[in-house]
Amino acid sequence: MDNQSTMASQNDARQFKFCQNCGAKIDANAVICPHCGVALPAFTPASSVPATANGKKGSYWWSVLGFFIPVAGLVLYIVWRTSEPKSANAAGLGALIHVVLWTAIIAFFFTLAVMTA
């Protein structure tokens, strides 16, 4: 009797999810619902939503544009600063990386020229 009750409580402590098709309570690690046989999506926490990745990808390209055409990146940053701050920051960041990178390259070759002269 005591054994059975402890086993039952152990069972309840396991992670469960509910089938999206028939609503049956099934093991969190199950890939296919044993009740209706429908394939189940992987058990993932609600925080990992791919929608945010799409937004990041969108602003990522503005960084690329700002990097290759820093003037365009700067203009977009000024234009979008209030209406689309996310895209504006990305474009401005791309332009900033361009400037920093070229400053570093010029400084490197300048130092090299001074050292070898």
Ligand SMILES: [Zn+2]
């Ligand atoms: Zn099911």
